[in-house]
Amino acid sequence: MQFGVFSVSDITRDPVSGQTPSEAERIDAVVRIAQKTEEVGMDVFAIGEHHNPPFFSSAPTTLLAYIAGTTQRLILSTATTLITTNDPVRIAEEYAMLQHLAKGRIDLMLGRGNTAPVYPWFGQDIRQGLPLALENYNLLHRLWREDVVDWQGKFRTPLQGFTSIPRPLDDVPPFVWHGSIRTPEIAEQAAYYGDGYFANNIFWPKEHYIRLIRFYRQRFEHYGHGTQQQAIIGLGGQAYIAKNSQDARREFRPYFNEAPVYGHGPSMEDFMEMTPLSVGSPQEVIDKTLTFRESFGDYQRQLFLMDHAGLPLSTVLNQLELLGGEVIPVLRKELAARRDPAAAQPPTHAALVAAKYGEAPPRQQRPNANRGDNVTGASPYQDTAPELSATYPSL
Amino acid sequence: MTTGDSWRLAVVSAGTSDPSTTRMLADRISGRVADLAGRRGYPIRATVIDLRELATEISTALVSQLTGPRLRDAIAALAAADGVIASTPIYKAGASGLFASFFHVLDNDLLIAKPVVLAATAGTARHALVVDEQMRSLFAYMRTMTVPTSVFAAPEDWADPALNKRIDRAAAELVLLMESGLAQRVRDESWRSYQHEFGSAGGTETGIELDSDLMRLAAGGSAAGGSAAGGSAAGGQPDEAPPAAGESTADSSSDGRW
Numbered sequence: 201m202q203f204g205v206f207s208v209s210d211i212t213r214d215p216v217s218g219q220t221p222s223e224a225e226r227i228d229a230v231v232r233i234a235q236k237t238e239e240v241g242m243d244v245f246a247i248g249e250h251h252n253p254p255f256f257s258s259a260p261t262t263l264l265a266y267i268a269g270t271t272q273r274l275i276l277s278t279a280t281t282l283i284t285t286n287d288p289v290r291i292a293e294e295y296a297m298l299q300h301l302a303k304g305r306i307d308l309m310l311g312r313g314n315t316a317p318v319y320p321w322f323g324q325d326i327r328q329g330l331p332l333a334l335e336n337y338n339l340l341h342r343l344w345r346e347d348v349v350d351w352q353g354k355f356r357t358p359l360q361g362f363t364s365i366p367r368p369l370d371d372v373p374p375f376v377w378h379g380s381i382r383t384p385e386i387a388e389q390a391a392y393y394g395d396g397y398f399a400n401n402i403f404w405p406k407e408h409y410i411r412l413i414r415f416y417r418q419r420f421e422h423y424g425h426g427t428q429q430q431a432i433i434g435l436g437g438q439a440y441i442a443k444n445s446q447d448a449r450r451e452f453r454p455y456f457n458e459a460p461v462y463g464h465g466p467s468m469e470d471f472m473e474m475t476p477l478s479v480g481s482p483q484e485v486i487d488k489t490l491t492f493r494e495s496f497g498d499y500q501r502q503l504f505l506m507d508h509a510g511l512p513l514s515t516v517l518n519q520l521e522l523l524g525g526e527v528i529p530v531l532r533k534e535l536a537a538r539r540d541p542a543a544a545q546p547p548t549h550a551a552l553v554a555a556k557y558g559e560a561p562p563r564q565q566r567p568n569a570n571r572g573d574n575v576t577g578a579s580p581y582q583d584t585a586p587e588l589s590a591t592y593p594s595l
Numbered sequence: 596m597t598t599g600d601s602w603r604l605a606v607v608s609a610g611t612s613d614p615s616t617t618r619m620l621a622d623r624i625s626g627r628v629a630d631l632a633g634r635r636g637y638p639i640r641a642t643v644i645d646l647r648e649l650a651t652e653i654s655t656a657l658v659s660q661l662t663g664p665r666l667r668d669a670i671a672a673l674a675a676a677d678g679v680i681a682s683t684p685i686y687k688a689g690a691s692g693l694f695a696s697f698f699h700v701l702d703n704d705l706l707i708a709k710p711v712v713l714a715a716t717a718g719t720a721r722h723a724l725v726v727d728e729q730m731r732s733l734f735a736y737m738r739t740m741t742v743p744t745s746v747f748a749a750p751e752d753w754a755d756p757a758l759n760k761r762i763d764r765a766a767a768e769l770v771l772l773m774e775s776g777l778a779q780r781v782r783d784e785s786w787r788s789y790q791h792e793f794g795s796a797g798g799t800e801t802g803i804e805l806d807s808d809l810m811r812l813a814a815g816g817s818a819a820g821g822s823a824a825g826g827s828a829a830g831g832q833p834d835e836a837p838p839a840a841g842e843s844t845a846d847s848s849s850d851g852r853w
């Protein structure tokens with residue numbers, strides 16, 4: 201089981217101090233938050249992607265590469281990478297590069313994005329968001345697995361003889377989570393490819409998620425990737441912790457009341473009742489988090505939202521101390537005791553390499569020589585299979 | 596949804612005082628419906644949805660997508676209803692914002708083909724056409740079977756026997772539509788030709804269609820050439836089986852639905 205933190209990258213006024221951090225301050229803070237996530241013994245840090253204020257994370261691979269360079273164990277991920285408005289070719293290139301620099305300590309979560317103007321800013325149409333996401337991922341999946349790709353689709357210019365560089369580390373593509381809260385097609389795509397499925401289970405009655413996750417598990421088995429228990433599931437959560445629940449509620453309430461998205465709406469108590477938010481003592485957060493497994497079955501990754509709504513850095517770091525020090529160790533123990541031994545292990549690069557190669561050494565691609573036209577000819581790598589030779593577009 | 600020997604009626608009132616004329620009007624229609632249905636051998640089980648009590652949950656749902664427990668109960672009552680009476684005060688040449696907001700947060704497909712009586716009260720007869728010119732279009736959007744007679748009551752109407760005639764007419768129209776079973780037949784025969792999302796229709800729409808262009812695209816097919824947004828049958832075909840694809844298991848039924 202992997203535990204971690206995901207950040208939306210919002211830059212929000214602190215309702216208690218009245219201060220709004222600058223972009224520079226917030227970017228520095230999130231680097232510190234990621235480092236702290238590792239220091240307190242958690243496994244994953246994930247960052248969102250946005251292209252408008254009041255957010256800062258427009259270039260997640262740059263941020264994650266820096267964090268990778270200053271951490272040792274932490275898996276870097278996204279929440280989410282926009283599979284609609286990003287060119288899948290750029291996703292393939294950027295995240296493969298990040299994967300090399302981080303020595304495999306990365307994966308990514310794909311989402312469609314729900315900020316309507318972002319689509320036209322990047323030349324896309326939100327009404328085509330779902331087929332765009334599905335087609336883009338079909339291409340991304342191939343770009344990481346085939347040395348030479350010929351491809352034609354509806355939304356992107358065709359590719360002939362294209363090789364996405366660098367090839368994934370050890371020729372093992374980054375693990376992919378498909379984030380979705382209400383779209384069976386996304387669950388189907390995750391199941392078809394044997395990828396992970398992530399439900400940020402906020403807002404909807406959990407009966408709907410239970411059904412969607414069950415669908416994903418059954419389709420995962422249907423497509424021959426393993427049993428339903430071996431399907432790979434991640435869940436979102438949100439917590440604010442203090443030694444006792446009165447202090448937790450008193451401290452968090454002003455941030456809750458003015459939070460983006462749900463602030464000025466439901467009461468904090470109603471929101472806790474209806475969503476995964478826990479505000480309370482370590483034991484209360486533990487108890488609530490344990491109910492997730494009862495609802496959804498054994499799962500592989502739990503991410504918590506800890507740094508939004510204007511919470512100052514010092515508070516967030518203190519929250520991570522409590523989360524990593526008093527909540528996660530108990531959750532690890534309790535969940536390990538309840539876990540079905542047949543359930544999937546959480547995805548790591550080392551596990552994927554072992555699954556692909558066993559004891560054999562992983563493939564290391566070495567390009568053929570540049571022929572003088574900046575390409576390596578029909579066979580890009582010294583060990584590219586002859587039947588994969590490229591056909592270049594004629595000019 | 597005819598439940599054998601009784602009919603379920605959902606009565607939505609956006610009146611704010613207690614008692615309110617809006618609620619009174621709804622109750623009079625509801626009482627008349629119960630009379631007429633009873634004479635035909637169908638006792639009525641009426642659920643009153645007083646929007647005043649749901650006001651904060653409705654505004655929360657509008658701004659944050661969160662559906663509170665009372666709102667969820669109201670949605671369940673509407674989903675189960677064989678007929679609906681929807682009654683609102685008119686304040687400024689339009690239905691109460693509370694009434695409009697309630698129907699705005701409902702799923703588009705919750706009320707498809709259900710028989711509905713529209714009713715409204717106002718402080719002046721100058722609001723009389725709001726029911727037919729504004730409210731009727733909202734219910735047309737929701738694909739309800741709105742009865743031909745709508746019931747409007749300004750202060751002077753409460754002293755006019757003609758109001759009772761209109762109530763009788765609207766109630767008779769509603770009862771005949773309920774008796775016809777039209778809503779159920781539309782749902783039985785044509786439900787899939789309306790737009791639905793996973794979890795819509797008050798959470799009842801959780802069947803998953805596997806035989807669609809988008810599902811084929813999700814499973815490695817192609818969007819090129821077909822109408823990828825759904826609709827046309829000329830979509831992509833799955834390119835190939837995934838690695839180690841197994842036989843169809845018991846989870847996917849033979850008609851391509853899950």
